[in-house]
Amino acid sequence: MPDKDNKCTIDVSTEGIDETGACSSSSQGNLLGQQQFKLHFSNVFYVSKQNKTLVTILNDICGEFTSGRLTAILGPSGAGKTSILNVLSGFKATGVKGKFIFNEKERHLLAFRKASCYIPQDFALLDLLTVQETMCDSVDLKLPSETRAEEKLKIIDDIIQILNMEKCRHRLVRNLSGGERKRLSMAIELVTNPPVMFFDEPTSGLDSVASLQIINYLKRLALDGRIIVCVIHQPSSKLMKLFDDVLVMSRGKVVYAGPKADMVPTFESAGFAFPDFYNPADFALEVSSEEHNERLQDLIEWNKKRHCGECTILSADMDSCVNERTKILNILTYEGSKLSVVRPKAPAGFCRQLIILTRRSLRTMTRNLIAVQLRVIIHVIVAVLVGAVFWDIGNDGARTLTNISCIFFIIMFIFFGNAMPSILLCPQDTAVFTREYLNGWYSLSAYYASKLTSDLPMLLICPTLFTTIIYIMTSQPDVFARFAMCWGVSLILAIVGHFMGLAFGSTFDLQTAILLVPGLSIPFMIFSGFFIRIHELSAIFRPLCDISFYRYTMEALMQAIYGYDRPDLECHVEFCYFKSPSKLLKELDMLGDLYGHDVIVLLIWILLFKLLFFLSLVLRIKRAQ
Numbered sequence: 001m002p003d004k005d006n007k008c009t010i011d012v013s014t015e016g017i018d019e020t021g022a023c024s025s026s027s028q029g030n031l032l033g034q035q036q037f038k039l040h041f042s043n044v045f046y047v048s049k050q051n052k053t054l055v056t057i058l059n060d061i062c063g064e065f066t067s068g069r070l071t072a073i074l075g076p077s078g079a080g081k082t083s084i085l086n087v088l089s090g091f092k093a094t095g096v097k098g099k100f101i102f103n104e105k106e107r108h109l110l111a112f113r114k115a116s117c118y119i120p121q122d123f124a125l126l127d128l129l130t131v132q133e134t135m136c137d138s139v140d141l142k143l144p145s146e147t148r149a150e151e152k153l154k155i156i157d158d159i160i161q162i163l164n165m166e167k168c169r170h171r172l173v174r175n176l177s178g179g180e181r182k183r184l185s186m187a188i189e190l191v192t193n194p195p196v197m198f199f200d201e202p203t204s205g206l207d208s209v210a211s212l213q214i215i216n217y218l219k220r221l222a223l224d225g226r227i228i229v230c231v232i233h234q235p236s237s238k239l240m241k242l243f244d245d246v247l248v249m250s251r252g253k254v255v256y257a258g259p260k261a262d263m264v265p266t267f268e269s270a271g272f273a274f275p276d277f278y279n280p281a282d283f284a285l286e287v288s289s290e291e292h293n294e295r296l297q298d299l300i301e302w303n304k305k306r307h308c309g310e311c312t313i314l315s316a317d318m319d320s321c322v323n324e325r326t327k328i329l330n331i332l333t334y335e336g337s338k339l340s341v342v343r344p345k346a347p348a349g350f351c352r353q354l355i356i357l358t359r360r361s362l363r364t365m366t367r368n369l370i371a372v373q374l375r376v377i378i379h380v381i382v383a384v385l386v387g388a389v390f391w392d393i394g395n396d397g398a399r400t401l402t403n404i405s406c407i408f409f410i411i412m413f414i415f416f417g418n419a420m421p422s423i424l425l426c427p428q429d430t431a432v433f434t435r436e437y438l439n440g441w442y443s444l445s446a447y448y449a450s451k452l453t454s455d456l457p458m459l460l461i462c463p464t465l466f467t468t469i470i471y472i473m474t475s476q477p478d479v480f481a482r483f484a485m486c487w488g489v490s491l492i493l494a495i496v497g498h499f500m501g502l503a504f505g506s507t508f509d510l511q512t513a514i515l516l517v518p519g520l521s522i523p524f525m526i527f528s529g530f531f532i533r534i535h536e537l538s539a540i541f542r543p544l545c546d547i548s549f550y551r552y553t554m555e556a557l558m559q560a561i562y563g564y565d566r567p568d569l570e571c572h573v574e575f576c577y578f579k580s581p582s583k584l585l586k587e588l589d590m591l592g593d594l595y596g597h598d599v600i601v602l603l604i605w606i607l608l609f610k611l612l613f614f615l616s617l618v619l620r621i622k623r624a625q
């Protein structure tokens, strides 16, 4: 055990400066050239608010990662492994305090995010793209726009070859095995060849052979000169052999951070007995699971002195080595280096991002049964059914009220037919957005604009088919202007439904959103003017009537069909009470040329839901950070 009172008396000879790679001239480096990287962190705290109380998740942690080495983060469940990865990678910045030094300079959060990548356990991917398409989009979004097509293809080929994914190159992501998905997530991030990579449990859910394969890939990435840090749960002895360094966590504190070879001797020197033929990872887990153990506390304190002290692991007699290393690192800092073949992320401009994202959305949409085929088919089938049920009633003065029921049904169907699919498609979409946005692939405005443009075709096709079929089959007025007015309103209503679905779907989880959208919108149907006339409502409910978008849609459709001096309807029975359209409108409190006003109110609703959708994306990013 080192001397507790002296920050700088750690015996580095046992660690070996060569073994850590700190002073060696990067014999392992090739992909990243001769460049050396080091991430040092000290006195890092991470607190989060839970039920109005602050919870300390990471408590004064210190450590260091160097390039060319594969580091495992070990510890019992809830020790803070994922949290440390989130904090070190810069994905969590709120509630974080501490010192982060990257290549001897204060870590600049945005620059560091560009130079690094974080691959979470549940790496969100778009299921309906192939491996090749996913890679192409990643290359298009992440590399500078002037990169030539052949160059991009070469990068993709190289990565696919390195990760042994040739045989599944043209397979849809949803058909990939767990191991292939993990490799694809690595492949996507390797596009920019980042010098620092963080992985959260890359082997979870994989069998021992696939796990070994993945860790072998990580080892290869480390040997290319990268810092590779990965959280791993109970690695086998065989897996453990591949790691160079370990960081052991216990209840938000670091018990040990350093070369793997020194972990067991360090624990032994603190008084923990290492059983014969035991897996060092299991030993680390047992040591870090100890509760209120003084020896464990000693280890934590020792690690702090080792890494949080000014001279960290380097002793005074290594001064010349330190100076030499500092010189090298100062010359080769990530941002300034021209020597490195690291391909820094250079997101495309707004227009290019918009084109790539729209193309990707349209591609996934056309392959999505719910989004396209089923939605169109259902709209057509229901339209034909409604047309058959309400056949030829449009000009029948004796069946005016039945025609109004038909109009109300159209409103309900168009609204829910567009709101519900938008909610259902939200979870995967927004998970991918959050990951890609936080990795700096594109701007929020580009994603937002792409959502507006890529969904337009469906918002155009479905209401158009639905309205046209019903309009013709039910013999509504044979006047093009009236048809155009009905079509316009149904289009606007579809967009209202779509944005309400997106706003709620991206703010809440799927179940809550599915309950909230009908739960909040159905009550407003009462105020549409269909069930109860507006003048019959008590004054308390009038404001609700004023904000009900169903009311404005109903009113606009009634105006389109019965307003604007439509002549009397045909009457084939003795007496038709609502033979006169103006009498009908008067009865329903919908008299006057209200169409333009109704459309304006509906457009305001669209703007409101669009704004809510935008805010929900901002909120999502804030929450993720």
Ligand SMILES: Nc1ncnc2c1ncn2[C@@H]1O[C@H](COP(=O)(O)OP(=O)(O)OP(=O)(O)O)[C@@H](O)[C@H]1O
Pocket (backbone or CB within 6 Å): 048, 049, 050, 055, 057, 075, 076, 077, 078, 079, 080, 081, 082, 083, 084
């Ligand atoms: N945002 C948060 N608010 C409150 N507590 C949190 C938050 N995030 C994590 N924690 C708590 O901090 C502790 C560490 O969580 P973390 O997910 O980092 O653990 P872990 O070591 O990765 O666990 P596992 O191995 O089970 O995934 C846990 O007790 C967790 O409940």
